Amino acid sequence: MEKITALVLATAVVIAWIAPPARGEVRSFQWKVEYIYWAPDCVETVVIGINGQYPGPTIRATAGDTIRVELENGMSTEGLAIHWHGIRQIGTPFYDGVPFASQCPINPGETFTYEFVVDRPGTYFYHGHYGLQRSAGLYGSLIVDPVPSDAVPFTYDGELSIVLNDWWHRSIYSQETGLSQLGSAFRFVGEPQSLLIEGRGRYNCSLIPAAPSSPPLSGDVMSCNSSRPQCAMHALAVRPGLTYRLRIASVASLSSLNFLLEGHNMTLVEADGHYVTPVEISNLDIYSGETYSVLVTANQDPSRSYWAAVNVRGRRPATPTGLAILSYGDGSSSSAPPSTPSPQSPAWDDFAYSVAQARRVVSRPGFQIPLPERANVRLMLLSTQNRIDGKIKWAINNVSYVPRATPVIAAFQFNLTTAYDLAASPPRDFSRGYKIRNAPPNPSAIQGSGVYTFRHNDVVDVVLQNSNTLVPNNSEIHPWHLHGHDFWVLGYGSGIYRPHRHASTLNFVNPPMRNTVAVFPYGWTYLRFRADNPGVWAFHCHIESHFHMGMGVMFAEGVDRLPRIPAQALGCGYTKALFTAP
Known part of the structure; x- marks a missing residue:
């Protein structure tokens, strides 16, 4: 009987994961983002606040609800975009909030409306994704409650x-x-x-x-x-x-x-x-x-x-x-x-x-999303610190990410080959002879857009490989975040990942699903995801300065299935040519 109950529960979880959520309420917000004086640690400074407050307002919703945020850029000197961290943006990849990937930045004085469905319960947040705006205080909580009929496998009396x-x-x-x-x-x-x-x-x-x-x-x-x-x-x-x-x-x-x-x-x-x-x-x-x-x-x-x-x-x-x-x-x-x-x-x-x-963090029985048995694509991504044109940069497989003025998603939808070489792809592997404990000997490192393309429903394995920085005997923790997806974390290890040695250590039984995972000093982290959400999704180190210095890539998947991009997300770079002045 217990096995039958567990099977029914597991089946319900899978259906909930795959099927679109039931239509819920529309929760509307009007926000103005602007500079304000604040003293977060008792030292007064200028922070980026929302509606005059820091941190920003908490959004609370129920799974299946639509969130609608009319966002005015009240800052006079810079663009703006907000990422809804952990929200998969199924069907709305242009509202993911990554400038020059999913949208054009919101210019000073402009208002942009984000509208998306929060499809599953959980603890999430939102934050600025333009420059280092998160570091200046542009963030807040986003909490999604389950619908009343959904099971929660633990009880509690209150919430903080x-x-x-x-x-x-x-x-x-x-x-x-x-x-x-x-x-x-x-x-x-x-x-x-x-x-x-x-x-x-x-x-x-x-x-x-x-x-x-x-x-x-x-x-x-x-x-x-x-x-x-x-x-x-x-x-x-x-x-x-x-x-x-x-x-x-x-x-x-x-x-x-x-x-x-x-x-x-x-x-x-x-x-x-x-x-x-x-x-x-x-x-x-x-x-x-x-x-x-x-x-x-x-x-x-x-x-x-x-x-x-x-x-x-x-x-x-x-x-x-x-x-x-x-x-x-x-x-x-x-x-x-x-x-x-x-x-x-x-x-x-x-x-x-x-x-x-x-x-110790593993999925809970009865709430596991079935892991695809095997992947048909594998990326081995080596992060290194490099000097490119005299500047210190981070690079992935010798390519340091630099955003271009045209959103990547628009380049694919409108075939803007002058903006990107859409057929090109960065290296999918690195030399097995690389010495991760040595200072990085990468004179050939370049700057680029770092766009990897996948077919719809490809199952992709990603091995994140850490290494030494330009400083001798130094390697750092890097938390990697994937937009538009959750992934299964199959394992962690030290040294260089070698399939013949480490494949048997991977967890195929109860791997946790995450949207962010750490790769530890001189180590590797192995993850798997299914490319089932058409869009262009950033995958990057969540340390602000590291992403700013190039530690990230873009995953373009199912681009032949992209939904139509709304005009408000366009208008920069080569997309300006898509519009004519009235």
């Missing part, structure tokens, strides 16, 4: 949601300029000054010189005031004895993070919108672009509060712990911070711990 990110006092324009300099003038973004929980952190104001009290310099010096309400510690309010679903998302621009709750274990139950086999953990590694749900029971002494903490992992930490308060009570701003020391995460360079935790 937080977004984690890292924060700099330097503007994104200064950061972008530094990344684009020649030779020794190159300036990396450096380590963040603060870690924020739900948009709030606390910088040590004593490290900033006091600002003059009068002009002409009073507006030109950083102002830090720890009594500002905008940087008051975020409070997670719980009641004794109750169990809470805590939704966690990382929109970090650089840092791999580790989240933990003082005195409380967590049970991991959801990853990137998919239910996973419950895993009890004391802390959670979370990489940029990932989302999780954990269950937390308020089973400690209710007479005191506890720390919620986030620390840097994977990089030598130079950033203080980010803190919030787990408050037994009403969670008001008067909740006293704990008097205990902040909890400590595993060592920043304990990568074995990180890999072991990643391998």
